[in-house]
Structure formats: structure tokens, C-alpha cells
Amino acid sequence: MSRPITYHLIRSMPSPLMASEHVPLVIVSKQDGFFLREAHAFFHDERYSDRSHSWRLAAAKTIGLFFDFFKASEIEDFGGAINQHMLVRNFLLAVSRGTILRDGEDPTGLRWKPSSPDRYAVRKSYLRQFLEALQDFSDEGTIIPTRFCQVAVSSRAREYQRARSLLYHLGAPRTYSGKPNDSRRSLGVQHKKRGFDQEALLKLLQVGCRRSRSIHAFYNKNGEPTLASEFNLNLLMAIILMVGGGLRQSELFHIFLDDIRPDIIWMYHPEYGKDRRGRIRSDYLREEFGLLPRNRITGTQRAGWKRFLITDDQRMRSRLFLLPYWHELFYKVFYEYRRNIYPNNPAHPYLFVSTDARFYGQPWSIQGLKDSFKAAMNKAGMKQSKFEDTNMHAFRHSYGQTLVSMGLSPLYVKEAMHHLSIESQQVYTRPSDETVNKHLQEAAARMQAMKDGKYSNLSVLESPDLIGGKFMSDPAGIFTLVGLGRNRDRI
Structure with a gap:
């Protein structure tokens, strides 16, 4: 050939x-x-x-x-x-x-x-x-x-x-x-996203993110284990921000350490976001660290940036809306990470740093996150699958589904997920087959109750008897009972 x-x-x-x-x-x-x-x-x-x-x-x-x-x-x-x-x-x-x-x-x-x-x-x-x-x-x-x-x-x-x-x-x-x-x-084919299964998520956090061995150097002053000694805090924080705040994996790697405030987390545009003095990020990275924004470089340190709703156009940033439980958990993990993992004099401003001995302190990479997630899934006895919603992007779908289940209007869901249009959220908030069926059954029960009570003129909710011959006209004999057997197998 x-x-x-x-x-x-x-x-x-x-x-x-x-x-x-x-x-x-x-x-x-x-x-x-x-x-x-x-x-x-x-x-x-x-x-x-x-x-x-x-x-x-x-x-x-x-x-x-x-x-x-x-x-x-x-x-x-x-x-x-x-x-x-x-x-x-x-x-x-x-x-x-x-x-x-x-x-x-x-x-x-x-x-x-x-x-x-x-x-x-x-x-x-x-x-x-x-x-x-x-x-x-x-x-x-x-x-x-x-x-x-x-x-x-x-x-x-x-x-x-x-x-x-x-x-x-x-x-x-x-x-x-x-x-x-x-x-x-x-x-007419669309994969219906359900989000990461809650039981599987809990197993991933408790088992998959746990260290293979406890690190005694991170024990507290009373000699007791801490989150830092028992868990991979990088991965734990990343999962919390994705499933509890709806971030895409690439967006994690544009967060600066100083973007984490005691009561709020800001997401800045990686190039045009402005600090309190009005200096844009691209200038700050170049002048202070000799770096380019990560969406403007190639290689392992690159991190993409999809169009993102900016609500504060003066400083080119948007607030990250963490769900209440995840908000509390994130700050517990963050303070442990800041105290035990983050280097004292980093050569960059980014939140996530590599803990690999060969690259310690350097900005964490998307590949590093993927490797950690894969190892955690294997440890938890699960496999990554796009169609089973056990991949990292399923965390964002879980966030969207949670917002919908809370009864938020589409406008609020749009803002929380930082979409530019309401239509963008539809792929994340489509109901599952089970949810659709549940609502149909509940609606049918309500209609039946209304008919039995006040509204007696509603149509009866019952399936038609297609075989029993309840039709006024059936010239083709489609619904007529036919006896089949020897020498009688034709109509």
C-alpha cells in the first residue's frame, strides 16, 4: 500500500x-x-x-x-x-x-x-x-x-x-x-447531561482525593491529622470550584491567589482584568513576573479562556457564586492549602501550584489536573466517561442541574454560570429522563384530582383500549381481534 x-x-x-x-x-x-x-x-x-x-x-x-x-x-x-x-x-x-x-x-x-x-x-x-x-x-x-x-x-x-x-x-x-x-x-440526537452522580462524587472526594499515606509534617500542633495531611488539596479545591461554582477546568488556572477574598471569589479576565490600582493583568504579569497570560502562550502551561460573562465592566471581572455547602468546604480547604502547601515566595501569582517535587511551586498545569483526577478516579474504583457523566466537565453540569432544582429562574442561572445568553445554559440544565417522567406523573395525578373534585369537565386521563374494540368505525379491521392458527394465519 x-x-x-x-x-x-x-x-x-x-x-x-x-x-x-x-x-x-x-x-x-x-x-x-x-x-x-x-x-x-x-x-x-x-x-x-x-x-x-x-x-x-x-x-x-x-x-x-x-x-x-x-x-x-x-x-x-x-x-x-x-x-x-x-x-x-x-x-x-x-x-x-x-x-x-x-x-x-x-x-x-x-x-x-x-x-x-x-x-x-x-x-x-x-x-x-x-x-x-x-x-x-x-x-x-x-x-x-x-x-x-x-x-x-x-x-x-x-x-x-x-x-x-x-x-x-x-x-x-x-x-x-x-x-x-x-x-x-x-x-434529533442529543446526549442528555445528568451531571456527576452524587454518590460517586462523595466517593471521589472521600476516597479518590485521599492521600495514599498520611503526611505527618502537616499534622496540627496537637499531633492530629489535618486536611493537608490526608488529602490532595489541589484536586480537592479544583473539584469544589467546578462542582460548587460551575467553573470549567481551564478557568481554574487563571485564578490568582489574591482573587480569593475572605467572603468572595472574583474571576478576572485573564488579560484585561484590572487590580485596585487600575493595572491590567497582562501588564502586571509582564512587569512583575516576566509572564504572559496563560491563554496567550503555548505548551504545558497554556490554559484556554472561553467567552465569560463579565458583570463588573470597570475591572473586567465577575463574582463566582459558590453554593452554600461548597462555599464553606472550599474555605476550609483553602486555608489549609495556604498554610501548608503554597510556597512563601512564588514566582507567579496563580492560586494552583504544582506539588510534584520536580516542579514544586510552579503553576499547576491542566495536564497535572487531568493526571490527578484520573488517579483519584482509579483509586475510587470508577472510570472516566463522557457518556456516563463521570468526567470533569460533568461537574459543571451538576452545578447547572443544582441551580435548576433549587427553582432559580433562567436569568439567575445564566448569571451564576456566567453565560452570555440564556440559550447557552440549556445544554447544562436539560432535565433527565427520570425528572421528566416524574413531573409528567405528578401533572397527571394533579389533573385526575382536579377532575374528581372541582373541575369535572376535564378529559379523563386513561389509556384507550386499542384491542378491545371500543371504536365506532374500523373499516380496515386494524383493531379487530383475529384468531390465528393452522390455515387461519391470513386476514
Whole structure:
């Protein structure tokens, strides 16, 4: 079997136009200009320049694949069979169905396998945004149109005019967030989030977060065990903030130690949040510690930042709403952590620090959290599963479900979960099957009670007898009892 052919490489390089930023560079052949200038302009466009590095890399992957398909279309054995005005459409079909024929041959040489609906939607979303930017660049004359650019813009225009466009009119992806529509939703399929099971959560806290051995150095002055001596306080605090405050795992790693006040916890924008003197965080990190905000770096210390409702626009921050029980538990753990774990002179302002002997005192990483959570789940005898709601994001769903069960209005739920719109909370607050059934049964009982009492004109709540023949008309004999048996098995 021949190896797949590719016509590009992707490398992450510092950008001379955006200070301290790394931007993907789609490297191509000398004949094609060494690197894809269209992609370079795309990542520096003001609409996309503030996107995360992971978003850029994923977009670069799609752009690279699109360029590969364009180059394959110039191969004589394959290019002669396609119209380059149909490049976009043919590319999407190739992504969806693959390029390998039934006999194992592949005239493109790309050797692509069929994509899942989810991956196809992702590719289509990035391609659409890239092509729309490419059209703007061409109209404004901001780039020199290469043959690749000309063919891409031409095929986009052709696709835009089609009544049944694969790119635009059939399941068009969302454009602002960079997240594609979930293709399963067109089939009416949605995974219903229940949140982390309460019994499992208790077991995780009591068993999973407990240290393998007690640390006597953390005993109190009376020689008694403490939370610090018995538990992994990093993981314990992280779980409390996620399940009791609804934080995403990436948001944990933007919290400064000083954000924890005796009676309130603030969540600041990682770049534009302002301290009491009005100094923004990016300046504070650079001037005091020589650091960049963690959403603007690459590597193991990176932490993403999803759009977050800011309620205090003067200082670019929002209050974290911890549920009462979790509020008390958090501060008990925090004071133990501050006293026994946190270093005296840290080289950064972040709340969570690594306790690994090799990296002690450095900012804790998302991978460190994932490793600790995995070890805790194994210790508690549980497995991580997205579909069983035993992963870390299920903690946020638990928070949302708790808010709903408390009877809070959608407006308050939106504020507590820091969503920009009420619609955003729906995936977190959808009721479980058991809850829906419980409410249906209770509603039916109320209606029956009302009929038996004051409101006698309500319809009777009983299931129809479909087999007993209680129908005035049944010309097809559908509900007529039929005796089946030897020589009588036909109606």
C-alpha cells in the first residue's frame, strides 16, 4: 500500500505582527511560495487574531488539507476528471467519504479515510471561514492572488450560488465561536447531561482525593491529622470550584491567589482584568513576573479562556457564586492549602501550584489536573466517561442541574454560570429522563384530582383500549381481534 501524499507542513512560529503570539505557518513548496500567504493573512485578520492557539492549529490543519486537495486536482490522472470550479464541493465530498476507491486505488494519492459527521462539520466550519476571508482579501486587494487563491475564490462563488450547497445551505456551521454544528443534532440526537452522580462524587472526594499515606509534617500542633495531611488539596479545591461554582477546568488556572477574598471569589479576565490600582493583568504579569497570560502562550502551561460573562465592566471581572455547602468546604480547604502547601515566595501569582517535587511551586498545569483526577478516579474504583457523566466537565453540569432544582429562574442561572445568553445554559440544565417522567406523573395525578373534585369537565386521563374494540368505525379491521392458527394465519 502506497503512503499518503501531503503537500504541506504546519509549524508554529512567533508572529512579528502580533507581539508574543505564535501563529501556524503552512509551509509549502518553493514553487508555491515557501509558505501559504493566504493562511498567514487569515490568522492575522482582525476577526480571527484573538482566537486561541489550538483554534488556529485546527484551522491550519483544514487549510492544509484543502491545499493538498487543490494540488491533487492538478495531477493528470485525477485532475482531468474534475472541474476546478467545483473544488470546494469535491473537497467536502472527499473529506466526508474519503478518497480511497473500493478496489483500494486512490487517484489523488491522499489516502483519506471517511470522516465522522462531527469531524466533517469541523472541517466545513473552518473551510467556510477561511474562504470568506479569502474572498475579502481578494476584493480588497490585500494579497497577491495566487492560482490557489483564484481557484478557491472561484469555487466558493460557484458553491455560494448553488441551491443545494454543501458549504452554505445544508447544515451551515456557526461562524463566531469557531465551533461547528453537531451533525447529530440534525438527526434529533442529543446526549442528555445528568451531571456527576452524587454518590460517586462523595466517593471521589472521600476516597479518590485521599492521600495514599498520611503526611505527618502537616499534622496540627496537637499531633492530629489535618486536611493537608490526608488529602490532595489541589484536586480537592479544583473539584469544589467546578462542582460548587460551575467553573470549567481551564478557568481554574487563571485564578490568582489574591482573587480569593475572605467572603468572595472574583474571576478576572485573564488579560484585561484590572487590580485596585487600575493595572491590567497582562501588564502586571509582564512587569512583575516576566509572564504572559496563560491563554496567550503555548505548551504545558497554556490554559484556554472561553467567552465569560463579565458583570463588573470597570475591572473586567465577575463574582463566582459558590453554593452554600461548597462555599464553606472550599474555605476550609483553602486555608489549609495556604498554610501548608503554597510556597512563601512564588514566582507567579496563580492560586494552583504544582506539588510534584520536580516542579514544586510552579503553576499547576491542566495536564497535572487531568493526571490527578484520573488517579483519584482509579483509586475510587470508577472510570472516566463522557457518556456516563463521570468526567470533569460533568461537574459543571451538576452545578447547572443544582441551580435548576433549587427553582432559580433562567436569568439567575445564566448569571451564576456566567453565560452570555440564556440559550447557552440549556445544554447544562436539560432535565433527565427520570425528572421528566416524574413531573409528567405528578401533572397527571394533579389533573385526575382536579377532575374528581372541582373541575369535572376535564378529559379523563386513561389509556384507550386499542384491542378491545371500543371504536365506532374500523373499516380496515386494524383493531379487530383475529384468531390465528393452522390455515387461519391470513386476514
